[in-house]
Amino acid sequence: MKATQREFRQAAPRAARDGRVFFFCGPDEAGASAAAQAIVDLLADAGERVELSGGDLRSDPVLLADEARSNSLFGGTRHIWVRASGDDVHDAVKNLLDTFDAGEGDGACPVLIVATSATDKARTAKLLEKRGDGFVGMFYPPDLRTVAHEVRQMGAALGLTMADDLGERIARACGLDLRLARSEVEKLALYCDASPQSPVALGRTALDAIGATTEEDGFTPLVNAVLSGDAAAIPHEFRRMRELSLNPVGLLLAFERRAAQLAQLAARLGRSERIGPFIDAEKAARRVFFRDAPDLKTQLTHWRGKRLERLVERLAETHRALLANSQSAETLLAQELAEIGRHAAGSSNSSRPSHR
Numbered sequence: 165m166k167a168t169q170r171e172f173r174q175a176a177p178r179a180a181r182d183g184r185v186f187f188f189c190g191p192d193e194a195g196a197s198a199a200a201q202a203i204v205d206l207l208a209d210a211g212e213r214v215e216l217s218g219g220d221l222r223s224d225p226v227l228l229a230d231e232a233r234s235n236s237l238f239g240g241t242r243h244i245w246v247r248a249s250g251d252d253v254h255d256a257v258k259n260l261l262d263t264f265d266a267g268e269g270d271g272a273c274p275v276l277i278v279a280t281s282a283t284d285k286a287r288t289a290k291l292l293e294k295r296g297d298g299f300v301g302m303f304y305p306p307d308l309r310t311v312a313h314e315v316r317q318m319g320a321a322l323g324l325t326m327a328d329d330l331g332e333r334i335a336r337a338c339g340l341d342l343r344l345a346r347s348e349v350e351k352l353a354l355y356c357d358a359s360p361q362s363p364v365a366l367g368r369t370a371l372d373a374i375g376a377t378t379e380e381d382g383f384t385p386l387v388n389a390v391l392s393g394d395a396a397a398i399p400h401e402f403r404r405m406r407e408l409s410l411n412p413v414g415l416l417l418a419f420e421r422r423a424a425q426l427a428q429l430a431a432r433l434g435r436s437e438r439i440g441p442f443i444d445a446e447k448a449a450r451r452v453f454f455r456d457a458p459d460l461k462t463q464l465t466h467w468r469g470k471r472l473e474r475l476v477e478r479l480a481e482t483h484r485a486l487l488a489n490s491q492s493a494e495t496l497l498a499q500e501l502a503e504i505g506r507h508a509a510g511s512s513n514s515s516r517p518s519h520r
Contacts, residue, residue: 166284166293166300169310172199175299180206183299184264185257185275187292189282190303191424194417198342199301200276204243207274211241217484218248218279221256228256229263232272246277247487249480253277254288261291261298280480305424306342307451311335315345319366322353326366336453337375339383339418348375383410383418388459390501391422393466393508402498412486412493419501420479423467427476429460430468439464466508475504 165183167175169192179186180203188196204210214231221228231244246253257277263269279288284302292298306314312331319326326334334352338344355374358364386405389397405415429452433442443461446452452460467475482500486493 165296165298166289166302168301169195169199169303169306172202172301172303176202176206179203179299182296183274184269184272184297185260185277185292185295186299186301187257187277187279187282187286187289188301188303189279189284189286189289190301191427192303192305193278193280193420193424194341194343195303195306196301197278198346199303200245200278201343201346203274203276203299204245207243209241210243211273212243214242214244214273216244216246218246218250218252219484221246221248222252225255225259228253228275229260229272232260232275233263233269241273243274243276246275247484248277248279248282249477250279250281251287253279254286254291257288257291261295264297280483281476305421305428306340308332308335308340308453309450311338311340311342311345314342315349318346318349319353319358321360322349323358323360323363324349324353324356324366325363330366330368330371333371334375339421341417341421344414344417383415386410386415386501387418387422388463390419390505391426391467391508392459392462393505393510395505395509398502398505402502405498406494412497413483416479416483416486416497420476420483422463423472423476423479426460426463426467427472429464430472433464433468463508471507478504 165175165179167179176199183203186200186203188200190196216228216231228244228246260269260275264272277288279286282288284293284300289300293300312328312335315334316326316328316331319331334345334348338348351374352366352370356364356366356370385397386401388394389401429443429446433439436442439461443452443457443464447454447457478500482497485496489496
């Protein structure tokens, strides 16, 4: 089975019922992760989560099949969550499917793979897309209207109703990241004491009281300073990051989100140098938020072609490093962002970005 984000909501119940191996990919890593969690929520009994990395499975291709068929330490059910990059898990997935096809997969737990830097054309996706027990989900970065709609759907499921403008406000404050939005909606529902049995209408007072920080006070200023190569602003933003104890993973997700947006814009822009008029047109079409437009114009001059590809790879590598070294996450992230900022500032000395 195969679906895009537009088809996912309708396809998800059947996929959760029939699927055993799920591959979520595309430039919207946040959307892919949110979809994977949605499948977990739909499983009859998801049980314990076992987390593996693409690197683990690349070096040991039989590990996935062994883990999928293993019993939980406490005898309950389980599911496997894999964070991978590209086709890291191809050999491991092929080995697992071969095990299924040989009739040795009885009792195997569901396997959910979130693959950055991969598409539905990846070799792993090809292994799964035509199988009844396989699922491939392809996710592109959503626009504000789409995320706001998802926010309202999340709220409705928890008994929290909201006006369209409040849904947009939450979506914008979360940087169009569905994972952050889900956490925000759950927090608001708890605060408002909402439930499906006793729905509550979200008011501005509640949102003002505990809502996510706005783009002016949250992640966005740091994202813009670093990716724009603003050498004067970066030290101040790093100091603010420490003073406010900004969550390193949440902050990195904001960078990944902006990198995915830049990749989408760069693909549409092609080799043209008319960045300003292009962003103005995207803003007019509501594909770009008007407050982001000036920063996106600057950032597209720094991040295109191979340079942008490498940025996406470095952010994915940093994400894996943070998950493996949670105690040093803030230091690791600050070091990596400083290096990215230096690269952006250095590109200002070039007469034009590389598109090769």
